[in-house]
Every structure is written in C-alpha cells, then in structure tokens.
Amino acid sequence: MSLLVHIAVLFVLIKTCLWLWKHVHAKRRNLPPGNVGLPIIGETLSFLKTAPSGKFYRDREQKYGPIFKTSILGLKTVYVSGPEAMRQLFQLENRGLISWWPPSMQKLLGEGSVGAAPAELHHNRKKALVNALKKVDYTEICDQLGEIVNNEMSEWATKVKFEVHCHAKFLSIRCACTSLLGLDLTREEVGKVATMLKGFEDGLFTVPINLPGTAYHKAIQSKIQLYEFLKGKFQPQTSNTCILSSTGWSEDIMPDAIVELLFGAQETLSSFMTCSMLLLKKHPKVLQKLQKSIFGAGELSDATYVDCVAKETLRLFPPIAGGFRITTKEIRLKDYVIPKSWGVTYNIRSTHKQSPYFDDPDCFNPDQWLALSGCLPQLHYIPFGGGAHACVGRDYARVIWRLFLTTLTTRYAWDLITEDPVLLSLPVVRPDGGMWARLFPLAEE
Ligand code: HEM
Numbered sequence: 001m002s003l004l005v006h007i008a009v010l011f012v013l014i015k016t017c018l019w020l021w022k023h024v025h026a027k028r029r030n031l032p033p034g035n036v037g038l039p040i041i042g043e044t045l046s047f048l049k050t051a052p053s054g055k056f057y058r059d060r061e062q063k064y065g066p067i068f069k070t071s072i073l074g075l076k077t078v079y080v081s082g083p084e085a086m087r088q089l090f091q092l093e094n095r096g097l098i099s100w101w102p103p104s105m106q107k108l109l110g111e112g113s114v115g116a117a118p119a120e121l122h123h124n125r126k127k128a129l130v131n132a133l134k135k136v137d138y139t140e141i142c143d144q145l146g147e148i149v150n151n152e153m154s155e156w157a158t159k160v161k162f163e164v165h166c167h168a169k170f171l172s173i174r175c176a177c178t179s180l181l182g183l184d185l186t187r188e189e190v191g192k193v194a195t196m197l198k199g200f201e202d203g204l205f206t207v208p209i210n211l212p213g214t215a216y217h218k219a220i221q222s223k224i225q226l227y228e229f230l231k232g233k234f235q236p237q238t239s240n241t242c243i244l245s246s247t248g249w250s251e252d253i254m255p256d257a258i259v260e261l262l263f264g265a266q267e268t269l270s271s272f273m274t275c276s277m278l279l280l281k282k283h284p285k286v287l288q289k290l291q292k293s294i295f296g297a298g299e300l301s302d303a304t305y306v307d308c309v310a311k312e313t314l315r316l317f318p319p320i321a322g323g324f325r326i327t328t329k330e331i332r333l334k335d336y337v338i339p340k341s342w343g344v345t346y347n348i349r350s351t352h353k354q355s356p357y358f359d360d361p362d363c364f365n366p367d368q369w370l371a372l373s374g375c376l377p378q379l380h381y382i383p384f385g386g387g388a389h390a391c392v393g394r395d396y397a398r399v400i401w402r403l404f405l406t407t408l409t410t411r412y413a414w415d416l417i418t419e420d421p422v423l424l425s426l427p428v429v430r431p432d433g434g435m436w437a438r439l440f441p442l443a444e445e
Pocket of ligand 1: 114115116126260261264265268269272314318319320322323324382383384385386388389390391392393394396397
C-alpha cells in the first residue's frame with residue numbers, strides 16, 4: 001500500500017514538473033525574438049549611442065522583424081510596430097499596459113501633467129484638458145495666430161541666414177503662449193521662455209540625480225524659473241484667457257500642466273515646420289501645386305491640399321517616434337507573450353512604412369491623400385498616437401500647420417543653406433546641427 005502511495009506521489013510530482021517545464025518553456029519560446037544583452041545594462045549603451053539617429057531600432061527591426069525584444073534603461077522592453085500590432089496594443093491600454101517614461105522624464109514632466117499622470121488619475125486629468133481645448137474658439141485664435149506667424153516670418157526674412165528649427169521653436173512657443181495660455185508677451189519675454197524650456201529639455205534624457213552642475217538639476221531649476229516667470233504675468237487658475245482655468249486644477253498641478261502644454265506644442269510643431277520646409281524645397285512641383293491651390297488657381301481652392309501636404313509630412317517624419325508603456329500583467333501581442341513589468345515601445349514611422357495603403361512608403365507624395373482621406377483604416381496612420389494616450393493637440397496643430405504653410409508658401413521663397421540635413425529622431429525629429437536657410441519675400445502681384 002505504502003509503495004503504491006509513493007508511486008502515486010512520484011507520478012504527480014513528475015507530472016507537475018513536466019507541466020511546469022512545458023509551461024515555462026512555452027512562455028520562453030513565445031517571447032519576441034531579439035537580444036536582451038547583459039544583465040541590467042542590457043543594450044543601453046548601444047541605445048544611448050545610436051537611438052537619436054534612429055539606427056538602434058532600425059538595425060534590430062531589419063534583423064528581427066517588426067516586433068522584437070531588447071533591454072534598455074534598466075528595463076526589458078519589447079519594440080512593436082505595424083498597424084495590426086498597434087490595434088492590439090492600444091486595446092490593451094489600462095488592461096495590462098500603462099504609460100511609462102524613463103525616470104528622468106517621468107520626474108521632470110511631473111505627476112501633474114497628463115502624459116506622466118499616475119494611471120488612476122490619467123483618465124480624469126485628460127478629460128479635463130480635452131474639454132478645455134474644445135472650448136478654444138479656433139476662428140478667433142486664427143486671426144491672432146496669423147498675425148504672429150506673419151510677424152515672425154517677416155523677422156526671418158530680415159536675416160542673411162537663419163536656423164529653421166530654432167526659429168520654428170520660437171514661433172511655436174509664441175503661438176502657444178498667446179493662444180493657449182492667453183498671455184501677451186513681448187518677443188524678448190518669449191525668448192526667455194524659450195531659453196528656460198531649452199534648459200528643461202536638456203535634462204529629459206539624463207540620469208535623474210539632482211546635483212548642482214548636472215543637466216538634470218538645471219532642468220528642474222529651469223522649470224521652477226519658468227513657472228515663476230509666467231506666474232508673474234498671470235494667474236493660470238483664474239485668468240479668463242488661459243485654457244487651463246476651466247480645468248479646475250489646483251495650484252500644485254499648474255507648473256507641470258503649463259510646461260507640458262508649452263513643451264508639447266513647441267517640440268512637435270517646430271519639428272513639423274522644419275520638415276515641411278525641407279520637403280517642399282526638395283519637391284518644387286508639390287510646392288507649386290500647393291501655392292496654386294491656396295491662391296484658388298488650382299483645382300483645389302481650399303485647405304484640402306494644404307492638409308494633404310501636412311499629413312504627408314507627418315507620415316514621413318512623425319515628430320514623435322512613438323510612446324512608452326509598461327505591462328502590469330503578462331500580455332499577449334500577436335503571437336508573442338510579454339511578461340509582467342516589461343516595457344513596451346511602439347514606433348510610428350515604421351507603422352506608416354508597413355501600411356500597404358501608401359504607394360511608395362519612402363516617397364513624399366501628398367497627392368495620395370486626395371484619394372486616401374476618409375478611407376484609410378485607423379491605425380495605418382498614427383502621427384498623433386492612439387489609444388488612451390492619443391494626442392490632445394491635433395485640432396490646435398491643424399490650425400498652426402494651415403497658417404504656417406499658407407503664409408510661408410504664398411508670401412515667401414526660401415533657399416536651404418543646409419541642403420541635406422541629417423535628421424535625428426529623439427526626442428523629436430530634428431536636423432542634427434540645425435538646418436540653415438534664407439527667406440525672401442515674394443514680389444506682390
Ligand atoms: C503635429 C503636432 C503633434 C504631434 C505629431 C503630436 C503627437 C503626439 C503623440 C504621438 C502622442 C502620444 C504619445 C504616447 O503614446 O505616449 C501625444 C500625446 C500628447 N500630446 Fe501631442 N502632438 C502634437 C501636438 C500637440 C500639441 C500642440 C499639444 C498641446 C496643445 C499636445 C499635447 C499632448 C499631450 C498633453 C499628450 C499626452 C496625452 C496623454 O498622455 O493622454 N500635442 N502627442
């Protein structure tokens with residue numbers, strides 16, 4: 001009898017071990033391909049060296065395909081791209097995936113921002129900001145912003161040469177201060193805001209050790225100074241021109257919220273402006289068609305073709321490379337298992353490239369949007385992200401791109417001194433070492 005019990009226990013044990021082995025093995029087998037490198041360090045060194053140029057992800061995508069694993073910034077991470085993977089990924093938000101930022105970014109953006117808000121606060125925080133942005137009267141701000149765009153471009157035209165990306169940042173900040181915060185700043189004051197935002201930006205991808213002399217320390221100081229400076233001009237909670245006043249947010253949230261708005265608008269829109277100037281210069285026929293469409297001499301005399309050019313620019317050069325998430329439980333994505341507490345990063349440009357809806361994924365062809373608009377399936381085109389963390393600034397961005405492209409192409413011609421700038425992709429798409437140009441007013445007809 002006792003022998004039988006022993007055999008039965010042994011049998012159950014062997015069965016359990018076999019099941020466990022199979023289970024663990026199956027999970028391992030279903031991890032995405034890729035290399036997690038050395039413990040803790042992983043592939044971080046290579047990431048820091050080659051991520052800004054886009055090479056880090058490009059090389060691995062070529063080797064392993066659109067979904068692969070790596071280990072960066074102390075986190076095992078799965079890179080995801082492609083429309084179908086995006087659909088699954090965005091559906092998993094708050095059901096196994098939440099937002100994650102590298103520690104320095106998380107701390108600098110702050111819990112009062114929407115993007116870096118704790119998961120349990122994110123939904124309501126975002127709703128308040130979306131509602132606040134819905135109240136913006138875009139027709140009214142159009143006149144105001146049109147004047148600023150005109151004013152800035154006429155400044156650019158006075159210079160023998162100017163660096164486009166840096167001037168586009170200034171323009172974007174001036175627009176955001178005026179139309180989102182409702183501030184009437186002088187150009188000198190906008191310059192101060194720009195300098196403080198630059199100090200903030202320089203600390204975003206650093207080791208978050210707050211010691212004097214470090215970029216991280218300077219970034220914290222810049223953010224405090226920026227808020228103090230703006231507070232000297234207005235009270236964001238009560239000002240009837242600041243969009244944030246309708247959110248009902250308390251004073252302690254405001255520094256994060258204001259910096260997020262200014263930073264979000266500045267980085268993305270300046271990237272768009274720079275890339276559109278580059279692409280239009282490289283494609284004179286598109287530029288001509290755009291001018292004709294705006295003047296009403298072409299077959300499209302409204303903003304349709306302006307929007308085609310903007311969408312195509314954002315398809316080829318989405319300002320933000322993608323987003324970061326972390327798993328709160330084991331999830332399945334396509335055929336793979338991603339374990340709990342792993343990072344997930346999605347890639348926008350590669351997703352656009354994989355979509356079969358675009359003729360030649362690397363070619364600048366705004367005309368294809370004439371047929372595509374309205375019939376492109378969701379998630380084949382995601383410059384504004386998607387899911388729970390999709391961008392809140394799309395309508396505002398549209399106003400800016402229309403004003404920018406219309407003013408630029410109907411009033412000015414430009415030469416690129418930096419003819420073929422190398423474009424970096426982190427933290428946003430931007431020319432390495434800048435893109436220098438000359439702007440000339442067009443003779444009035
Ligand atoms: C061409 C212009 C823009 C592009 C391409 C863009 C792109 C994006 C992308 C891809 C995300 C999602 C990031 C993620 O998945 O984690 C995002 C989020 C966000 N954007 Fe934009 N953006 C643009 C303009 C703006 C502007 C003008 C504002 C401010 C008015 C803004 C405010 C935000 C905020 C607050 C979030 C965080 C949303 C959340 O976490 O729920 N963006 N943007």
